Amino acid sequence: MAVRVATAGAAKAHTSDVPKLKYFDLSDFGGISGRGGNIRFFLLVNGIQFEEELVDFAGWGAGLKEQAMASGLSPGGHLPLLYLPGSSQPLLETFAILRRLAKRAGQYGVDEERDYMADAAADATVEFR
Secondary structure, three states, X not given: OOEEEEOOOOOOOOOOOOOEEEEEXXXXXXXXXXXXXXXXXXXXXXXXXXXXXXXXXXXXXHHHHHHHHHHOOOOOOOXXXXXXXXXXXXXXXXXXXXXXXXXXXXXXXXOHHHHHHHHHXXXXXXXXX
């Protein structure tokens, strides 16, 4: 299950043996989950243990974004980020992260038709944003 960690400082190298998902805390916005919620849902549904670091908008706007951009952790200055065990460089971009996780879980890259359907479903969610 997920372990929640409040964030207050700059990102550090991920040394845990489980992935760490860093995304916006949107609990004050009616429970919506944003793009980080898609990744969180995938991890939970697939029984993958992970840590999560929730970032509030005030902290992100008060310097965390600039730190992430300057350090190269988030060149575009956006979240979510996913740190894999032993990696100091996070994965970027929601759908790329989801595809990478699905490949690791043996759910993507096996059947071309199935992959197409997964891509079409993922891309369709962009229209709702």
